[in-house]
Amino acid sequence: MKTKITIVLAALFVGLNMSYAQQDEECMNNLSIFDSYVKSKKYDDAYEPWKIVRNKCPRFNRAIYAHGEKILMHKIKNSSGADQVAHINDLMLLYDQSRENFKSKYDLGEILEDKANLAYKYKKELGKSNQELYDKFNEAYTKDAKNFTNPKALYTYFSLAVDLFDAGKMPAQDMFDKYDDVNEIIEGIVETNTVKLNKYAAKEEAGETLSKKDAKRKSSYESYIDAFDTKIIPSMDKKLGDRATCDVLIPLYQKSFEEKKNDKVWLQRAMNRMYAKGCKEDPLFLKLVEQKNSIQPTADTAYYLYLLTGEQKYFDQTLELQPDPLKKAKLYKKLANELKSKGSYGKARQYYMESMKLNPSDGSPYIAIAAMYAKSANNCGDTNFNKRAVFWLAASTAEKAGRIDGRLKSAASKSAASYRASAPSKSDIFTAGNSGQTIKIGCWIGRSVTVPSI
Structure with missing residues (x-):
C-alpha cells in the first residue's frame, strides 16, 4: 500500500466531521495515541489503540490504513509460526478494508498488487504454489492494469509466468504474451514519466535553474524511469534467456502463422520479438512484416520494411505513421543504433540528434x-x-x-x-x-x- 499521506497530528483531522469526532471521543483519543507511537516507531505500543479505532471507527481517518500497514509489517517481521501467518492474513484484510472504506484513495490495481507482493514474499509461510501466486498477480492485471504499476510486482508477475512455463504448466506462446503484456505496461509508465521529465529538461536546456522542488521531482522521475530501463526490463530479458532464441521463436511462429495471420496483435508482437532477438534475417520476419503491413500499416511495419529494403519511402512512411513524439524519438534512436552497428556514423549521428530533439x-x-x-x-x-x-x-x-x-x-x-x-x-x-x-x-x-x- 502506498503511504499516500504524510501525517502530522494537526493534519490528521483536516476534513474530519467534527460532530462525529465529538460523538466518538474514544476513537479521537486513540487515533492521537497510535499516531504518536507510530511516529516514534513504537509499533507494539501503537497496536492496541490502533485496533480500537480500526474496529470501532473504520472510516474515521485514513491513518488507520496508512499507519496500520506499518504496524502489521512490524508484527509480521517480529513473529513466527501461526502468529506470523495471522498477522499476514490480517494485513491482507487491511488492504481490502482500505479500499472498502476509502475507495477513492486506493486504486483496485494497487491493492491487488500489494496483496500479491505480500503473498509472494511469504509464500513459504502461507504455503502458496507458483500457480496460486501467479493468479494473484494476474488478478491485478486483468481487473485494473492501469493501476498495476509497481516495478517489483510487474517483474514478479512475469517471472512466475516463466517458472510456470519451465514446469510445463504454461504454453510458450502464453509466456511470450505475458512478456509483451508486462512490457507494454512498462512502456506506458516510462512514457508518462518521460513526458513529465522533459518539461524540466526543457527548462534546463533554456538556461533556467530548477527550484529545489522541481529538481527533486526531476530526480524522482529519473529514478522511476531508471528502475524500469536498467533493472526491471534487463531482468525480464535475463529471465527469458534462451527460451526466446531464434531457434525457439521461428518454429513457434511458423506453426501459428496460418491461424494467426489476421491477428494484428499477434503479428505485431511476433515481429517485435523476432527483431529484438536478432532474427530479422530469417524469411519469416519479412513474411510477418508484409502480412502486418497489408492488413494494418504502422510505424513499426514501415520501419522494418525500411531495414529490409533500405528504401527511403519506408522511412518517410515510418515518421508519417508515428505521431507520438516519444515513440518517434525511439524510432530515430533505433535506426541510429542500426546505422552505428553498420559503421554509418555520420547518418547515425544525424538520427541520434533528431531523437534528442x-x-x-x-x-x-x-x-x-x-x-x-x-x-x-x-x-x-x-x-x-x-x-x-x-x-x-x-x-x-x-x-x-x-x-x-x-x-x-x-x-x-x-x-x-x-x-x-x-x-x-x-x-x-x-x-x-x-x-x-x-x-x-x-x-x-x-x-x-x-x-x-x-
Missing part, C-alpha cells in the same frame, strides 16, 4: 555519439596529435549526456575520463606548441576541438 531528457544518444568519435579517432586526423585530439571531443560529448540526463551522470563521467586519458597529455601539448589552438577534425566528424591551455 524529440526527447531532450534522454542523454544516451550523446554516449553513443561519443563512442563513435572515439572509434573513429585513428581515421579522422592527419597527425598523431590530431588523431588523439578527437578524444577531447568524445569526452566533452559524453559529458553532455550527464548534464541533461541525471541517470547517466556516473556512466558519462567514467566515459569522459576514459576518453581524456587517451587524449594528448600536457607534455604532448607543450611539445606541439599548440596550447589553446583550435583543431578542425575531418572525415565524417566535421567538428572542431580546442586544445586545452597549459
Whole structure:
C-alpha cells in the first residue's frame, strides 16, 4: 500500500466531521495515541489503540490504513509460526478494508498488487504454489492494469509466468504474451514519466535553474524511469534467456502463422520479438512484416520494411505513421543504433540528434555519439596529435549526456575520463606548441576541438 499521506497530528483531522469526532471521543483519543507511537516507531505500543479505532471507527481517518500497514509489517517481521501467518492474513484484510472504506484513495490495481507482493514474499509461510501466486498477480492485471504499476510486482508477475512455463504448466506462446503484456505496461509508465521529465529538461536546456522542488521531482522521475530501463526490463530479458532464441521463436511462429495471420496483435508482437532477438534475417520476419503491413500499416511495419529494403519511402512512411513524439524519438534512436552497428556514423549521428530533439531528457544518444568519435579517432586526423585530439571531443560529448540526463551522470563521467586519458597529455601539448589552438577534425566528424591551455 502506498503511504499516500504524510501525517502530522494537526493534519490528521483536516476534513474530519467534527460532530462525529465529538460523538466518538474514544476513537479521537486513540487515533492521537497510535499516531504518536507510530511516529516514534513504537509499533507494539501503537497496536492496541490502533485496533480500537480500526474496529470501532473504520472510516474515521485514513491513518488507520496508512499507519496500520506499518504496524502489521512490524508484527509480521517480529513473529513466527501461526502468529506470523495471522498477522499476514490480517494485513491482507487491511488492504481490502482500505479500499472498502476509502475507495477513492486506493486504486483496485494497487491493492491487488500489494496483496500479491505480500503473498509472494511469504509464500513459504502461507504455503502458496507458483500457480496460486501467479493468479494473484494476474488478478491485478486483468481487473485494473492501469493501476498495476509497481516495478517489483510487474517483474514478479512475469517471472512466475516463466517458472510456470519451465514446469510445463504454461504454453510458450502464453509466456511470450505475458512478456509483451508486462512490457507494454512498462512502456506506458516510462512514457508518462518521460513526458513529465522533459518539461524540466526543457527548462534546463533554456538556461533556467530548477527550484529545489522541481529538481527533486526531476530526480524522482529519473529514478522511476531508471528502475524500469536498467533493472526491471534487463531482468525480464535475463529471465527469458534462451527460451526466446531464434531457434525457439521461428518454429513457434511458423506453426501459428496460418491461424494467426489476421491477428494484428499477434503479428505485431511476433515481429517485435523476432527483431529484438536478432532474427530479422530469417524469411519469416519479412513474411510477418508484409502480412502486418497489408492488413494494418504502422510505424513499426514501415520501419522494418525500411531495414529490409533500405528504401527511403519506408522511412518517410515510418515518421508519417508515428505521431507520438516519444515513440518517434525511439524510432530515430533505433535506426541510429542500426546505422552505428553498420559503421554509418555520420547518418547515425544525424538520427541520434533528431531523437534528442524529440526527447531532450534522454542523454544516451550523446554516449553513443561519443563512442563513435572515439572509434573513429585513428581515421579522422592527419597527425598523431590530431588523431588523439578527437578524444577531447568524445569526452566533452559524453559529458553532455550527464548534464541533461541525471541517470547517466556516473556512466558519462567514467566515459569522459576514459576518453581524456587517451587524449594528448600536457607534455604532448607543450611539445606541439599548440596550447589553446583550435583543431578542425575531418572525415565524417566535421567538428572542431580546442586544445586545452597549459
